[in-house]
Amino acid sequence: MMSGGAAADERALEAALRPRSLAEFIGQERLREQLSLVLDAARGRGRSADHILLSGPPGLGKTTLAMIVATEMGVPLRITSGPAIQHAGDLAAILSSVSEGDVLFFDEIHRTARPAEELLYTAMEDFRVDVVVGKGPGATAIPLELPPFTLVGATTRTGLLPGPLRDRFGFTGHLDLYEPKELEQVLFRSAGLLDVDLRDDGAREIAGRSRGTPRIANRLLRRVRDFAEVRADAVVTGDIARTALRVFEVDEIGLDRLDRAVLLALCKNFGGGPVGLGTLAVAVAEERETVEEVAEPFLVRAGLLARTPRGRVATPAAWSHLGMVAPAQAPFRGHGELDLFDNVDEA
Known part of the structure; x- marks a missing residue:
């Protein structure tokens, strides 16, 4: 487990690698163009930008884009998250401290508690919150006017957002997974900031194992840099990257220890399901949520x-990737034998 100091160092490194403007942000060209138009128009009118909703898988830059908007x-940028807002009073306290024009970044907005979510409706639309004073029949609602501000919401689960909340965002942007060539650009930029001697074949090797995600690409770059500095001549070539990522248990398509454990348990212990x-989750000694939210999304996409x-x-493809032969009774022996549903949550 990473110590508190090491975790803080990792966060500091990640922050140092974040682009500071839309011009520095690599990839997501259409979204960058749309955001640029929204922000330029707001500046031209001398008003706060419309509320912005950013959706997409983790690690693609939603937090970075919120910082860039500010x-x-x-x-100024103020930051909160859905899990931290469990009561309407929690949200009211945050909103009452917002100044005119501020950007409020609301991470994991789909996990906001329902009472706070309803308070958010009037705050976003009318720039007002009703603070309830007292309890029972004697309780009264005191309206509190808010200065105009921009709320930037981030979610990995757009479908979990209620329609009334989605409708209050003036602009909705979706971040797509990166192509390997785009990830190579991200890696070369990060290598320059970290003073890493990254060669073309080294960048290709890391990009191909990064799951289309800049956050993962930067993390792998730092681990390969560590290997190159300790066991090589500090130059990140394709061969060095392959050897380093083998040490860190990241295979050629980006599967890590947990991903392979899930696939091995599914194939070896349960005959493919x-x-x-x-x-x-019990078979791999992990929490159910960890398997569902960390390992499963990439395994499904792959x-x-x-x-x-x-x-x-x-x-x-799973049997083939593991170098195993599927038994005769395994699922998917022919096309169409199983109906697939993305919203199934069986026991």
């Missing part, structure tokens, strides 16, 4: 695992 508008998520009405199932 920087581009020349205003179907198996319930809870059972699979075509190695499927969710069915009866449980999780290994695909032919």
Whole structure:
């Protein structure tokens, strides 16, 4: 487990690698153009920008873009998150401290408690919150006027946001996974900031194992840098990157220890499935949420695992990737044998 000091150092490094403006932000060209128009128009009118909702998988830059919005508008950034807001009073306290023009970044907004969520409706639309004083029949609601501000919400689960909340955002942008060439640009930029001698083949090797995610690419770059400085001549070539990532248990398509453990348990212990998520989590000695939110999304996107009405199932690609032969009774022996549903949450 990473110590508090090491974790703080990692966070500091990640912060140092964040782009500071839309011009520095690599990838997401369409979204950058749209955001630029929204912010330029707001500045031209001398008003706060409309509320912005950013969606997409973790690690693509939603927090970075929120910081860039504040920087581009020349205003302070305030940060909170859905899990931290469990009561309407928590949200009211945050909103009452917002100054005119501020950007309020609301991470994991889909996890906001319902009472606070309802308070957010009037705050976003009317710049007002009703603070309830007292309890029972004698309780009264005192309206508190708020200065105009911009709320930037970030979510990895857009479908969990209620319609009334989604409708209050003036602009909604989706971040897509990065192509390997875009990740190579991210890596070269980060290598320059970290003073790492990164060669073209080294960048290609790391980018190909980064799951289309800049955060993962930067993390792998730092680990490969460590290996190169300790066991090589500090130059990150393709061979050095391959050797380093083998040491850190990241395979050629980006699977890490947990990903492979899930696939091995599914194929070796359960014959390829179907198996319930809870059972699979016990088999790999991890929490159910860890398997579902950390390992499973990439395994599904990579075509190695499927969710069915009866449980999780290994695909032919999973057996092939593990170097194993699927038994005759394994699922997916033919096309169309199993109906797949993304919203299944079986026992």
